[in-house]
Amino acid sequence: xxxxxxxxxxxxLAFLLVLGIVxxxxxxxxxxxxxxxxxxxxxxxxxxxxxxxxxxxxx
Numbered sequence: 001x002x003x004x005x006x007x008x009x010x011x012x013l014a015f016l017l018v019l020g021i022v023x024x025x026x027x028x029x030x031x032x033x034x035x036x037x038x039x040x041x042x043x044x045x046x047x048x049x050x051x052x053x054x055x056x057x058x059x
Contacts, residue, residue, distance in 0.1 A: 018042045 018039045022030065025038070 014043055014046060017046065 021042050022035070022038055030038075
């Protein structure tokens with residue numbers, strides 16, 4: 001159950017992060033680029049950064 005709550009929390013955090021980044025973009029960029037492309041790019045960036053962080057940790 002703990003893992004499920006953590007996964008749900010991470011999904012919620014990613015969702016809010018995407019919304020925040022989309023809100024910061026200029027209006028012309030938001031209108032010209034589809035929302036799915038922007039959201040996918042943000043999620044991919046977060047995944048790469050977290051993967052690098054986890055790979056750097058020693059066990």
